[in-house]
Amino acid sequence: MSDTRDQVAxxxxxxxxxxxxxxxxxxxGLDTARLDRLVDALEARMRAGSDVIVVSSGAIGAGLAxxxxxxRPKDLATKQAVASVGQLSLALAWxxxxxxxxxxxxxxxxxxxxxxxxxxxxxxxxxxxxxxTLHAVPVVNENDTVATNEIRFGDNDRLAALVAHLSGADxxxxxxxxxxxxDGDPRKGDARLxxxxxGPADLDGVIAGSGGALGTGGMASKLSAARLAAxxxxxxxxxxxxxxxxxxxxxxxxxxxxxxxxxMSARRFWVRHAAxxxxxxxxxxxxxxxxxxxxxxxxxxxxxxxxxxxxxxxxVELTDIHGVVRARGVVAYDIDDVRQMLGKSTSELxxxxxxxxxxxxxxxxx
Ligand SMILES: Nc1ncnc2c1ncn2[C@@H]1O[C@H](COP(=O)(O)OP(=O)(O)O)[C@@H](O)[C@H]1O
Ligand SMILES: N[C@@H](CCC(=O)OP(=O)(O)O)C(=O)O
Numbered sequence: 211m212s213d214t215r216d217q218v219a220x221x222x223x224x225x226x227x228x229x230x231x232x233x234x235x236x237x238x239g240l241d242t243a244r245l246d247r248l249v250d251a252l253e254a255r256m257r258a259g260s261d262v263i264v265v266s267s268g269a270i271g272a273g274l275a276x277x278x279x280x281x282r283p284k285d286l287a288t289k290q291a292v293a294s295v296g297q298l299s300l301a302l303a304w305x306x307x308x309x310x311x312x313x314x315x316x317x318x319x320x321x322x323x324x325x326x327x328x329x330x331x332x333x334x335x336x337x338x339x340x341x342x343t344l345h346a347v348p349v350v351n352e353n354d355t356v357a358t359n360e361i362r363f364g365d366n367d368r369l370a371a372l373v374a375h376l377s378g379a380d381x382x383x384x385x386x387x388x389x390x391x392x393d394g395d396p397r398k399g400d401a402r403l404x405x406x407x408x409g410p411a412d413l414d415g416v417i418a419g420s421g422g423a424l425g426t427g428g429m430a431s432k433l434s435a436a437r438l439a440a441x442x443x444x445x446x447x448x449x450x451x452x453x454x455x456x457x458x459x460x461x462x463x464x465x466x467x468x469x470x471x472x473x474m475s476a477r478r479f480w481v482r483h484a485a486x487x488x489x490x491x492x493x494x495x496x497x498x499x500x501x502x503x504x505x506x507x508x509x510x511x512x513x514x515x516x517x518x519x520x521x522x523x524x525x526v527e528l529t530d531i532h533g534v535v536r537a538r539g540v541v542a543y544d545i546d547d548v549r550q551m552l553g554k555s556t557s558e559l560x561x562x563x564x565x566x567x568x569x570x571x572x573x574x575x576x
Contacts, residue, residue: 211460212406214468218447219461221381226252226458227265227370231387231422232451233300234271236280240296242303244451248385249307251454252347256313261342263377264315265350265370266304267426272296293354304349314346319353322363325372326486328523335476338377365427367435374444375479382439383458384432385451387422390465391429395419407436408468436467438483443473474574481538482574485525489518489545491567498530501537502575507566508539510551510559520545528568540572 211219228248234240252262270282270289273296283289301317308315318337324330341348350373352363363369367384374382392401394417407413413433421428436446449457449464456463474482493501497512508528520526521544528537541548542565551563 214466215461218381223261225263225374225379226383229386230267230271233268239275240272255458267366269293269296316341316346318350321357365431367431371435371439382446384448389450440467445469488524489520507570508568537575539568
């Protein structure tokens with residue numbers, strides 16, 4: 211067995227994302243028999259010693275039939291209304307299915323905005339952690355009714371990758387209606403299953419197509435979520451929900467994505483991928499070298515300009531003089547203060563401005 215399969219099979223804390231296509235049917239809505247089989251496999255994994263966080267899609271899929279709709283709506287308002295109907299039955303169905311094992315579930319609905327704001331992010335982290343210590347299973351979904359187009363995760367694959375980092379998970383499972391990544395859309399003819407992705411070269415020539423009638427992002431969103439998780443140090447297994455026993459049992463099926471060498475801390479991952487940027491700090495070449503090659507803090511001497519509207523503690527983008535984003539970081543001053551410090555050496559500045567503009571610990575190079 212490969213190292214990655216071994217890591218996934220033995221991961222202590224896991225996030226398991228289940229796609230709409232695995233749980234719902236366009237005409238019949240939520241399929242509780244399929245849900246029960248999944249819960250059986252999740253329960254077996256928990257009994258073997260893992261903590262499980264479920265990320266469940268399917269609110270829209272579950273809401274269509276009760277409302278007499280026969281296709282996934284396109285406009286946001288209808289999708290949100292359908293999701294509000296479906297989320298209720300989805301959460302109840304998860305609760306009833308886990309109740310067969312005397313397990314309690316907790317519903318966690320998140321927006322992209324929640325993940326991007328540090329205080330909300332910390333609250334979500336604490337809630338998930340507390341559910342774990344209370345032995346309840348978190349069932350996470352996007353809070354569809356309040357998410358606007360601009361601030362949507364857009365698909366739950368990305369949400370699941372972010373939750374995997376936020377919760378310090380050791381592996382991410384993406385369970386769908388397809389049994390792994392193929393080199394082309396398997397619905398369109400001959401395609402070969404790719405068992406293992408160890409780096410970008412393994413994706414050369416792969417065509418990631420759109421999803422089914424109920425899925426949102428198709429294979430492209432799974433691929434980008436898998437890379438998001440794996441690059442930050444979390445191995446990923448992509449498999450069919452129908453293979454949940456084997457996927458969650460010994461990770462012997464589907465496609466695995468090897469994790470990058472270094473595990474990024476939840477805070478650095480947040481700065482890099484999840485936090486909303488409030489502005490820009492433009493650096494001269496020397497400062498770019500200092501932060502990216504020598505991993506130094508950013509000092510005012512290397513700052514040539516600022517943009518946007520940021521305050522101390524906000525996340526900003528650091529660009530070179532050509533506008534290319536080279537890093538992100540948590541800035542120590544308000545924009546007006548940084549403006550007064552531009553290009554000055556620390557010895558020229560009053561004692562209040564002795565701290566670096568961004569400390570090396572708060573900087574993530576891209
Ligand atoms: N290269 C590919 N490999 C595997 N599946 C693919 C590929 N390209 C497109 N697909 C399609 O993507 C679908 C899964 O995406 P989606 O419907 O969004 O799933 P989910 O509802 O689980 O999020 C599969 O049904 C499959 O037909
Ligand atoms: N929040 C939406 C999820 C949409 C979504 O990402 O679906 P999928 O591509 O099937 O994972 C719902 O519950 O319907």
